[in-house]
Amino acid sequence: MNILRNLTADNPRSLVKPVFYTTVANLAGVIPFVLLVEAVRLFFTPFVHPAIPLDTARLWWVCGGLAVSLVLLFACETLASRSQFRDAYSAAADGRTRLAEHLRKLSLGYLNKRDPGDLANMMMGDFAMLEHGISHVVPQMIGAAVMPVLALIGLFFLDWRLALSLFAAMPVAILLVLLTSGIQRKLGSQHIQAKIEASNRLQEYLNGIRVIKAYNLTGERFVRLDRSFRELMRQSIRLEGLLGPIVLSAIACFRVGLTLMVTAGVHLLLGGSLDVITFAAFLIIGTRIFDPLTTALAGYAQFRYLEQAGERIVQLLREPIMQGERQPPADHDIELKQVTFGYLDQPVLRDVSVSMPAGSFTALVGLSGSGKSTILRLIARFYDPDKGMVTMGGEDIRAMDPEALLRKVSMVFQDVYLFQDTIEGNIRFGRSDATHEEIEEAARLACCHDFILKLPQGYDTMVGEGGSTLSGGEKQRISIARAMLKNAPIILLDEATASLDPENEAEIQKAIDRLVRGRTVIVVAHRLKTVQHADQIVVLDQGRIVEQGRHDELLSSNGLYARLWRRQHDAGMLSAGLG
Structure with missing residues (x-):
């Protein structure tokens, strides 16, 4: 048999x-x-x-x-x-x-x-x-x-x-x-x-x-x-x-x-x-x-x-799928409790604990490889921690239905992937039952409506696989329009403006400002000036939290964050990033 x-x-x-x-x-x-x-x-x-x-x-x-x-x-x-x-x-x-x-x-x-x-x-x-x-x-x-x-x-x-x-x-x-x-x-x-x-x-x-x-x-x-x-x-x-x-x-x-x-x-x-x-x-x-x-x-x-x-x-x-049956709670507080995690037996996060209250703006900063993007992936439950837990509203997300959890989350990555479909079809991934008018409204809020209309077939223009026919800034704005259409209460941004030119960065920053209003926002940032007004800034180094606080508090403590800030400022790279 x-x-x-x-x-x-x-x-x-x-x-x-x-x-x-x-x-x-x-x-x-x-x-x-x-x-x-x-x-x-x-x-x-x-x-x-x-x-x-x-x-x-x-x-x-x-x-x-x-x-x-x-x-x-x-x-x-x-x-x-x-x-x-x-x-x-x-x-x-x-x-x-x-x-x-x-x-x-x-x-x-x-x-x-x-x-x-x-x-x-x-x-x-x-x-x-x-x-x-x-x-x-x-x-x-x-x-x-x-x-x-x-x-x-x-x-x-x-x-x-x-x-x-x-x-x-x-x-x-x-x-x-x-x-x-x-x-x-x-x-x-x-x-x-x-x-x-x-x-x-x-x-x-x-x-x-x-x-x-x-x-x-x-x-x-x-x-x-x-x-x-x-x-x-x-x-x-x-x-x-x-x-x-x-x-x-x-x-x-x-x-x-x-x-x-x-x-x-x-x-x-x-x-x-x-x-x-x-x-x-x-x-x-x-x-x-x-x-x-x-x-x-x-x-x-x-x-x-x-x-x-x-x-x-x-x-x-027969490979076991991610388990969980409970629906996510209405409370959108996010907390990591003594989380340890690694890829292929290589440790990335070590005993990380941090609380991100509902409606707050949390920034994750640090050198490359410190575990910032990994925290976002754990919150979205792309992975489960090796030790500790990630909670939403005080409940372990491992007990939640992964698909129901992701309906609560909108994500914008640095490397945007667009499918070989029309512009409208790619934005509609945010919500499959959206009308054309709702898609246009999301595109306006994301500052991409004008450039879409200049394309040969407008919203019906086909996008090459991966978004190869569009520039990086254009792909980013479409990704933000997708997130706006989804209208999720939790926003995860992974270095969304790290490699953009100043003109595109300004447009995308406007779109991001609209996206995050009234939501729980967790941002991974290299350009520190974009997060200096965050409710809290979490500084990571080699998988551990070494500092945590607001911008002025961290500058006065003269730790890793202050050194990163001065490095960008002294090198004239507050708009160019850490590289």
Whole structure:
């Protein structure tokens, strides 16, 4: 059952109709041969028993039955084909959607451990293999497995001696396949890993193409991509070269049964204990039985390979999602209580405790790598703390529904990502049911309405993937419009103006000032002048809070904040940031 779950991405019901119709089609394919045996019997009976005349009426009925059976076979094959392809593509489409939804509910900590190329290859490549398995491999194999069982039962009643000789070598073939299944699994696993590595290196190459061109990392100097492709070639040849002899040997064992049956039949025929008609029936039906068996056996290695691809998907689908069922409280006080957290066993925050009252403006400052952005991610519950807790309204957010929690939060990052959609569509991510008028109002408040109208199709202008067709300032303002449309009570700003020119910074600062009114606001800032009026400024250094207070208090204490302020002021960088 686990194999079927793996082959169908944990949806074995998708195989029911394809397997049923394929089995029916295989059985329908036997009917013409059974009728052919009857026709041969009618023809030969007068020669074996001269006293019995040729039954022409029955022969005509057999001929009519042959015509009907061909029509039936065509209908069954058509139903089987449609069912196989329709259910295969439906299962893959549903599976991809289900996996994407599952990924959305996993913690970022888990996703950061997985290579994006691996996930992309799983989403497209592995599901494409499962499509092929459901449409071309699994139904045919199961249908072919049913055939010999039914044939053995039927032929056993016809002549048990020939039936046993026909299937005598089958246990040897099955044993050979089962004994080598470990080798097949190992080779398949190595080939899948080679494909993943090649996919990762290709994605790395495409994402870093600007660096590659800038530093002339081409030809022999850039060998990682070439090495991964050649390793994939080597594993592909190895997979085919080692599995081929195993499969061919098993097929040969199957075919030996036909030889044994012919030998036994000739011996019995010469001995007078077998009639020609029975022997002819075995010759006709026996050859038909081995065709689907040979096809199934030839696809067995592929069957196991596809099962490994599906196993990766099922393992990811069973990865536990972030838990929590309670709805967030109406009180929006945020507090970190002795929080410790790290990425991949690298500590980032150490025993951090800070309270951010509802409706307050809290600024997080400090040198790069001090843990400022990590605090925002913990508040949004992109991650859960390793120790301690984050609370909202005095309640641990780990007990809250992650999606309900995020509905309370609007976020604006320094690196804005826009989807390959229209300007209006990207702003509507803030609230899916927003009207065009509400989107325009949010855009005006975010100071981006005017530049949107100057675009070729205005709000219907398509944005390149990631927002590549817009400037950094334009993307930031659209991101703020999105946050304004969401109208959440908690605002998280992660260095939203850190790398902008003065003109864009002024526009975005106006938009941010409108966004934060009357809300609980937590800001990560490099430009200290933008947060000097904050209700509280929290200064972090190497994952610990070293200072906390208002701007004037921190300057008078002459600590890290005062040094950062003087450094920016003395260097004339209050508008340029720390760099």
